[in-house]
Amino acid sequence: MNLLKDGIENGGVLKTNLSRKITIDGHTEAYPVYKVKLDYLFYNDQNDRIATWISQYKADNNINKIDMSDISTYNDIIQEFIVKSNPEAIKITQANIELVDQREPGVVLADGRIIDGNRRFTCLRNLSKNSPRFNYFETVILEKNLENNSKQIKMLELMIQHGEESKVDYNPIDRLVGIYNDVIESKLLTVKEYAMSTNMTESEVNKEIEVAKLLVEFLETINAPKQFYIARDMGIDGPLRELYGVLRKINNDDEAENIKNSVFTNFLVQPHGDMTRFIRKIKTVVSSKYLTEFLDEQMDIAEKVLDKLPEVGQVTKAVIKEVFRTDEDTKEELKKSLEKAELKAKSSETRNRPTQILEKIENYLETIDINIFSKLNEEQISSILSQVDKIEESLKIIKDATNV
Template sequence: MTSLIDLEKAGKIEKTGATIKLPTRLNNLGTENMDVYRIPLKYLYYNDKNGRISTAIAGYHDELNPVNDTVDPAYNDFVAKLIEQNNPAALKRTQKSIQESGQRICGYVLEDGRIVDGNRRYTALRNLQKATGKTYYFEAVILPFSYDNQTDRSKIKKLELAIQMGVEKREDYDPVDLAVDIYQTTTGDDAMMTLADYVNVANMKKKEAERYYQGAVYMREFLKFIGADENNYNLIKENQIWSPFYEMGKSLTNNFGDDADSQVQKNETMHSYFGLILHDLHVGVSGTPARTHMRDFTQNIVKSSNLNEFNDEVSDTVEDLADTLQESPINNTTDLMTQLTEANDNISQFGDTYDTYMRDAKNGESVEKFIKSIKDSVKYYEDLNNNGGLAGTLRYGEISNEQLKQLQTYMRKLDGLCKDLFNKYGNEIR
């Protein structure tokens, strides 16, 4: 492993003369000013533990070896391409700024060369070096931490969050990246930090972080359900279906208890949600409309007395759908869409059942709304009568005889309509 500190001692890395104060307090470092170094690009590499990068490379772990360019440039080349594809305009602006004025904001790197902050700046410098043949350096603070040390991991993550989401600047995470970052940082026996610590450092609300965490859990369950790698989060990003998992997490958390029967019902409902997501994908519904579908399903079926009946009716269809999807490997969106086409009959059957239940639920809701509107109208006239026949602060002295006759005419019409409607409803009673 390359040690930047050893390289500095050997004279291969030099200080710029600048110092910077850490944006958060870390054990053994506090918030002391730290030296900024000029580091040759070949000794650095993208941090595979970073939230955004780990999401992007999740499906390529067997192919990629996170190392610097002196060992093998393939890893850095791969990640650099992803960063450029993610926001080419932003990278172009950064590259132009560095070319004209130099690197204005220093980054943070670990002793082994992993970049904790400054991925876009490093990518721009790397591109400039390749394009011009000139030697460029990445200016950064070298942190005396390593991911190999369990106690260092939480410190590294704390600094990363403070930079990207906390006190120094706020960068908007892609929601999938954020969900995965929360999940990976706080899950398992060797978790970098607790969810409460993450919330504190990232300046998030606990409820929000919990919902992102649950969304990540159900993304992984969905990916396993369709036969994909449970870490292949790019499938979620490419198809813009994050919001259904966010909504699903809220619903399954709020509407089911911890007892055994509730957990069985919760698992069955999760599969029904998966069926709806796949149906929407097949018919081209994503983004905000997909989120609306999830909310409608939650409101009209999950929260209704018909949930068990619905789950029972679609269970075989959803199981057959999963079997069809798992017949061939699903590594990307093309694979998924191909398998969805193969499962067209199952998806159509699910859609027909879903539409029937939703239509019945909404019709029932319309009846209730209709009855409530009549009830509200009756109350209005009751209040009018209790107030002497006038609304609010009106007084009879303010109303002319002509206007009183108009009111009588309307009341006569209303009386007649009420009698007609009363008889119509009576005739329909079975």
């Protein structure tokens, strides 16, 4: 069905006197808004907001694509993901629509695919069960034939949602999954195309890609490849970004690999509570001479932990909780390993601190151009000599303290 032809002829699409400005391909235009019967519309399964929920559903049902032969059933399936992704937002939006009707128009394609407004559509579907007042979705209808063009649909969705002034409130892991699916795995979009569609720089997109790769590598390490919902429920977006920062400073491939395995093991067991703070503690160890000792201990623990993992296809949230989150001995072992290494690193840093400060002072003194003294007045020279006296006095105190 074409909403702008068949829909209008059937009376299920009604033009309003409203309009909405949309920016597409850098061009902003005011588009007319229509009222469209809810059963003419369907969710976009490429929506990044529910990427992890889609992946979980496919894994649970051992399918590659959600069946769309029955649009009502298909919409019911996707609606569950929309609600679960942010139930509080759904509650607030639905209460608002029930009170004052739909205020912000959505965006759909002429075939009925929703590009923007999934949450509003969800709320209207819920409310329409009790009142015919909510049987229509107010929306712009784009006259684009994109039914079989996934690339254009994705770019359009990204352009519209990221072109809005308000921040897109995706779960951070869903966002990484979207980038991974679109740029890395399917190669649906190039880095340049993704950047252009989201108002990001190519360097920003490349950074997101590297973090997404770490996400994928973590799931592969724990025998749960592409089970993105596990990472979503762990809330490891922040720690992954901290890990990315740590790895950028490591030039040794073997060390980088061991650091990743250490961190992934800690993600799995979660002995530290705040995993972002845990990664920041690791930074202290990484920059110390105790890194090798720390990693040797961590690799021994990691080997024992990873040996407990079930085979691929059998790792679930329940398994992780049962096998790893209740293992207090391993938690304590991992905590003690990091605490010991961090303490040594900080003690070493404290002992080296005086030398480091004096080296900095020497470097600063070497930058002074003594030829400039001949051009200074008496007051300026006096001020310099006063500072020199203070420095000499401080150095005498240091010398006296070292003569023990």
